[in-house]
Amino acid sequence: MRMAELSRRTGVPVPTIKYYLREGLLLPGERTSPNQAIYDESHVRRLRMIRALAEVGGLSIAKVRDVLDAVDSPDEPFEVLGAVQRSIEPPVGATDGEHWAQARERVAKLLLERGWRAKIGSPPAQTLIAALASLYDVGREDLTDLLERYAPMAEKIAETDVERVTRGQGIEDTIEGVVIGTVIGETMFGALRRLAHQHVTAMTLGVVEEYDFGPGTAGGSGSHLE
Amino acid sequence: MRMAELSRRTGVPVPTIKYYLREGLLLPGERTSPNQAIYDESHVRRLRMIRALAEVGGLSIAKVRDVLDAVDSPDEPFEVLGAVQRSIEPPVGATDGEHWAQARERVAKLLLERGWRAKIGSPPAQTLIAALASLYDVGREDLTDLLERYAPMAEKIAETDVERVTRGQGIEDTIEGVVIGTVIGETMFGALRRLAHQHVTAMTLGVVEEYDFGPGTAGGSGSHLE
Numbered sequence: 001m002r003m004a005e006l007s008r009r010t011g012v013p014v015p016t017i018k019y020y021l022r023e024g025l026l027l028p029g030e031r032t033s034p035n036q037a038i039y040d041e042s043h044v045r046r047l048r049m050i051r052a053l054a055e056v057g058g059l060s061i062a063k064v065r066d067v068l069d070a071v072d073s074p075d076e077p078f079e080v081l082g083a084v085q086r087s088i089e090p091p092v093g094a095t096d097g098e099h100w101a102q103a104r105e106r107v108a109k110l111l112l113e114r115g116w117r118a119k120i121g122s123p124p125a126q127t128l129i130a131a132l133a134s135l136y137d138v139g140r141e142d143l144t145d146l147l148e149r150y151a152p153m154a155e156k157i158a159e160t161d162v163e164r165v166t167r168g169q170g171i172e173d174t175i176e177g178v179v180i181g182t183v184i185g186e187t188m189f190g191a192l193r194r195l196a197h198q199h200v201t202a203m204t205l206g207v208v209e210e211y212d213f214g215p216g217t218a219g220g221s222g223s224h225l226e
Numbered sequence: 227m228r229m230a231e232l233s234r235r236t237g238v239p240v241p242t243i244k245y246y247l248r249e250g251l252l253l254p255g256e257r258t259s260p261n262q263a264i265y266d267e268s269h270v271r272r273l274r275m276i277r278a279l280a281e282v283g284g285l286s287i288a289k290v291r292d293v294l295d296a297v298d299s300p301d302e303p304f305e306v307l308g309a310v311q312r313s314i315e316p317p318v319g320a321t322d323g324e325h326w327a328q329a330r331e332r333v334a335k336l337l338l339e340r341g342w343r344a345k346i347g348s349p350p351a352q353t354l355i356a357a358l359a360s361l362y363d364v365g366r367e368d369l370t371d372l373l374e375r376y377a378p379m380a381e382k383i384a385e386t387d388v389e390r391v392t393r394g395q396g397i398e399d400t401i402e403g404v405v406i407g408t409v410i411g412e413t414m415f416g417a418l419r420r421l422a423h424q425h426v427t428a429m430t431l432g433v434v435e436e437y438d439f440g441p442g443t444a445g446g447s448g449s450h451l452e
Contacts, residue, residue, distance in 0.1 A: 011324060011363060048364035056360045058316060081427055085420050090284060090413075098237060116425040124420035131413040134282040137237060138274035140406055149386050150411075150418050153379060158422030160375050162430050180366055182423065185376075187316075187357040189419070190412060192376050194311050194350035196384030197408065199342040201307055204388050 003029070006039045010047040017047065023061055025050055025068060049176060057183035063087040071175055080175050082122075084182045089123035092130045099136035103129045106147065114151055161185055229255070232265045236273040243273065249287055251276055251294060275405060283409035289313040297401055306401050308348075310408045315349035318356045325362035329355045332370070336377055387411055 007014045020026040026046055029037030049071075053064045070083030107129050108120050119125060128147075135144050165177035233240045246252040252272055255263030275297075279290045296309030333355050334346050345351060354373075361370050391403035 045365070052360055052364045056357055081423060085423070089420075111421070114425075116421060117428040118421040118424040122421070122424065124417040124424075128414060128417035128421065131282055131410050131417065134278055135406070135410055138278045138406060139271070140403070143390065143403065143407060143410075146386070146390060146407070146411055146414060147418075149390070150383065150415050151422075153383055153386075154415060154418035154422045155426070157376070157379055157419055158426040160372070160379075161419075161423065162426045164369065164372060164375070166430060177366070177369065178427075180361070180364060181369060181372070182420070184357050184361055184369075185372055186416060186419070188354060188372060189376050189380060190416065191350040191354035191357065192373075192380035193383055193387075193412070193415070194315075194408070195337070195342060195344040195348070195354065196377075196380045197307060197311075197387065198344040198348065198350075199340075200381070200384040200388045201404075202343040204392060 001039050003037070003039065006043055006047065009044050010051065012047050012051055020047070020050060023065070025061070025065060045176070049179060052180050053183055056187055057088060059087060059183075067179060071179060081178050081182070084179055086123050088183060088186070089127055092123075092126045097133055097137065099133040100129065102136060103133035106132060106144070110147060110151055114155070116155075157189065227265050229263070229265065232269055232273065235270050236277065238273050238277055246273070246276060249291070251287070251291060271402070275402060278406050279409055282413060283314060285313060285409075293405060297405060307404050307408070310405055312349050314409060314412070315353055318349075318352045323359055323363065325359040326355065328362060329359035332358060332373065336373060340377055340381070342381075383415065 001009070003014055003017060006012075007017055010017075012020075017026065021028060026043060029039040029043065031037050046068075050064055050068070053059045053067055054061070059067070064087075067080075067084055067087050070080045104120070107125060110116075111118055111120060111125075132144060132147055135141065161181055165181045166174050227235070229240055229243060232238075233243060236243075238246075243252065247254060252269060255265040255269065257263050272294075276290055276294070279285045279293055280287070285293070290313075293306075293310055293313050296306045330346070333351060336342075337344055337346060337351075358370060358373055361367065387407055391407045392400050
């Protein structure tokens with residue numbers, strides 16, 4: 001297909017496709033003349049992955065490149081997962097604050113007790129330690145038991161994720177699933193948790209909150225679209 | 227206490243405290259002379275909240291101000307929750323993509339079926355719709371059932387959060403708990419999910435992954451600190 005068709009199929013504008021080509025995120029098409037090239041399904045698939053990472057995951061082009069490098073030279077899906085995690089992990093600030101050591105011990109203890117084969121030095125563990133340390137920092141030690149409460153729930157979700165992503169269709173689909181599932185799944189889950197907060201808070205506090213959707217909208221009338 | 231003591235108590239450097247004072251995030255202390263003021267526990271508490279929002283939540287100063295405004299004039303905790311959610315929610319791009327209407331219907335249906343008192347027009351619902359639409363966009367409709375799988379787990383976590391935050395100590399603690407729990411709890415849960423991904427993926431794929439922590443570290447030897 002030509003670039004116009006590739007754009008239509010993926011929803012990515014032509015100038016953006018050209019930018020990705022220049023940046024080397026997308027392999028060149030097959031040249032059919034000095035200024036024409038044709039593209040195939042591999043380009044469609046790659047563009048969709050770039051779009052998921054950049055637009056939904058909010059990753060920078062440099063980070064998208066890191067993830068794609070891992071996808072392109074996979075020793076195993078585990079390596080891809082590591083690369084995705086390193087890419088999407090927010091930067092952790094100082095690791096020597098007043099409560100860092102205390103928080104680190106508690107996270108190490110959790111990993112040990114749950115038997116998680118996860119590294120205390122890995123990016124998500126560092127994020128977790130920083131978040132826990134900040135609960136101590138802000139004087140809300142009473143909330144730190146959320147760590148142990150969350151852990152089994154996080155494990156159950158991870159089981160769902162991995163089962164969902166590894167079922168079926170070969171290594172390429174699995175790797176794409178790991179990348180897309182980690183990034184988009186994270187966004188989805190966070191949004192669902194915040195939606196559930198609205199619900200549970202409203203129920204707990206007895207707030208009468210007006211629904212702004214109903215059977216009509218759910219059925220597709222679209223009358224409440226904005 | 228003087229500003230130096232306030233800095234020591236909260237871990238926030240003096241120049242940063244002065245910046246927050248100039249920006250109006252922190253109320254002035256009580257003047258004791260033209261260039262001296264004293265601060266009390268309310269300043270300690272407020273600084274800790276600013277630190278949690280800015281450093282852990284990664285919120286801009288403008289967004290921290292939005293949250294604090296809601297905290298300072300709370301009609302009810304529900305309003306504070308809404309303000310926090312609006313502040314931490316990532317911006318949603320176009321809402322008219324090919325699969326937006328389809329994704330919106332599915333989210334509306336979910337809210338209805340679960341009886342969630344949550345608004346389809348609220349920031350997290352919009353984020354959820356965008357993430358779901360992007361799964362359709364990238365051709366991975368097979369992963370969209372994560373929506374229905376995640377929902378009951380998200381509800382359970384929200385129940386834990388709300389129970390944890392509303393137990394006890396009066397409205398001020400509750401509101402602080404909502405703010406801090408939403409922001410830091412989100413970070414903690416996301417990190418735990420990614421750690422659990424490492425574990426479950428290693429187990430599923432049979433990867434032999436070397437632990438980089440052990441009883442010695444968990445017991446506090448600190449020998450593996452970096």
